[in-house]
Amino acid sequence: MxxxxxxxxxxxxxxxxxxxxxxxxxxxxxxxxxxxxxxxxxxxxxxxxxxxxxxxxxxxxxxxxxxxxxxxxxxxxxxxxxxxxxxxxxSEKNLMEAANNSNSAIAEASKSSLTGSCSGQVNRSAKIAAIKKKLKAMEEESHNPKKQKQADTISGREHLKNPSSINDNEQRTH
CATH class of the missing domain: 3.30.70.330 (RRM (RNA recognition motif) domain)
Incomplete structure (x- = not known):
């Protein structure tokens, strides 16, 4: 080098x-x-x-x-x-950003890219790792049945699963 x-x-x-x-x-x-x-x-x-x-x-x-x-x-x-x-x-600023990040994979990627250059590869590696982490979290959230049940309740599908709630509502309106 x-x-x-x-x-x-x-x-x-x-x-x-x-x-x-x-x-x-x-x-x-x-x-x-x-x-x-x-x-x-x-x-x-x-x-x-x-x-x-x-x-x-x-x-x-x-x-x-x-x-x-x-x-x-x-x-x-x-x-x-x-x-x-x-x-x-x-170059120290980039190291500190990597150390403050809780994801150790991002920190490791950042440290390894720092040894090669100071041209901003740290930020790119950290951003890529953060995006991957976010995508994984979103994917896990969509496969979690408990989260889906909460979404169904909010969207009104709970009424379709529980007929007694429809009768209660109809009785109140009539």
Whole structure:
């Protein structure tokens, strides 16, 4: 594997919990004392009612992993506009998402894809596993007779199975 690729992953920071008043310029100004910033991705809403508004997080790419680690140490938890910044290596954020997920299969898939790259395969693997889990749950629910009985009662089929309930209703209306 190319070591430059590893360095890029380790020198890219996720910056979260940004106040909506923080601008791209102010973000660069906050992080530039720690080293040379080679790129910055300020995330914006691209559709919906919040289109054009900041999403509250960004990514900053430093020239070296040492600069990124220094920025992380100095800026994580720092109050900016009364909010503590969340600063992590971008690859760490993916690991934490995987660890927080209760499905161990998703966590394992995420960890294994992290060793290969930092390009977002973790999110894709996690999404696929979550969809499979949801489909399995829906399938089990449709085969569960107890759930079907509840659905029948709600839809009114219970009256067809219990003729006395029809007689009671007819007597009340007449």
């Amino acid at each position: 190319d070591s430059r690729f590893d360095d890029k992953c380790e020198s890219r920071l996720y910056i979260g919990n940004l106040d909506l008043r923080i601008t791209e310029a102010s973000l660069i100004k906050m992080f530039s004392p720690f080293g040379k910033i080679v790129s910055e991705d300020f995330m914006w809403h691209t559709r919906g009612p919040k289109r054009g508004e900041p999403r509250g997080y960004a990514f900053v790419q430093f020239n070296t992993k040492e600069e990124a680690k220094l920025a992380k140490e100095k800026m994580h938890g720092k109050l900016v506009c009364c909010r503590p910044l969340v600063v992590r290596l971008a």
